Amino acid sequence: MAGAHFSFSKDWNPLHGGAFSVSRDWKIFLFRYHNRMNIFEKIVNREIPAAIVYEDEDILAFMDIGPIIKGHTLVIPKTCYDPITETPDDVLAGLIRVAKRIAAAQMNELGADGVNIIQNNGTAAGQEVPHIHFHVIPRFEGDGHHWNWNAKSYDDPEEMERLAEKIKKGLE
Numbered sequence: 604m605a606g607a608h609f610s611f612s613k614d615w616n617p618l619h620g621g622a623f624s625v626s627r628d629w630k631i632f633l634f635r636y637h638n639r640m641n642i643f644e645k646i647v648n649r650e651i652p653a654a655i656v657y658e659d660e661d662i663l664a665f666m667d668i669g670p671i672i673k674g675h676t677l678v679i680p681k682t683c684y685d686p687i688t689e690t691p692d693d694v695l696a697g698l699i700r701v702a703k704r705i706a707a708a709q710m711n712e713l714g715a716d717g718v719n720i721i722q723n724n725g726t727a728a729g730q731e732v733p734h735i736h737f738h739v740i741p742r743f744e745g746d747g748h749h750w751n752w753n754a755k756s757y758d759d760p761e762e763m764e765r766l767a768e769k770i771k772k773g774l775e
């Protein structure tokens with residue numbers, strides 16, 4: 604069948620049956636995938652609760668349910684874009700402005716000594732929710748968290764130069 608297309612309504616649940624028959628494992632996979640796809644939209648639409656700290660017409664910021672450090676906040680656009688390379692510049696500018704304000708609030712009100720701002724793109728980069736978001740993570744001296752920042756080295760200076768040239772070409 605040419606051009607077969609599946610789309611999921613936000614209330615669709617494969618565990619409740621439907622138009623096509625698949626195994627239970629597939630149903631569980633589809634159910635999880637469907638939920639993963641929509642978790643931030645559900646927060647935007649107030650279908651699931653979140654501790655919201657900031658909202659304007661285009662942007663929402665709320666507490667991450669699994670904080671790296673307590674106070675960890677997510678900043679998202681209300682409209683879903685993903686990944687960063689597909690996100691309009693003005694949307695990105697709005698997100699980073701709000702992230703900056705949240706970082707300041709974490710330092711001023713939570714007493715954070717520093718802040719990590721992180722943005723993951725793709726499962727290879729650790730992204731779980733395919734809706735662009737900035738993590739704003741307050742950091743405290745001696746908070747015990749360590750990033751697995753395992754710095755490597757280039758085989759030789761030419762290897763680094765070659766990669767730099769490729770990136771420069773991509774910017775042309």
Ligand code: 5GP
Pocket residue numbers: 642653654665666667668669670677722723729730731732733
């Ligand atoms: P990613 O790995 O995609 O960069 O980050 C996704 C983040 O969303 C994770 O830090 C995770 O804890 C958070 N998250 C996932 N589901 C929920 C949820 O239902 N509510 C909230 N508040 N955060 C969530």
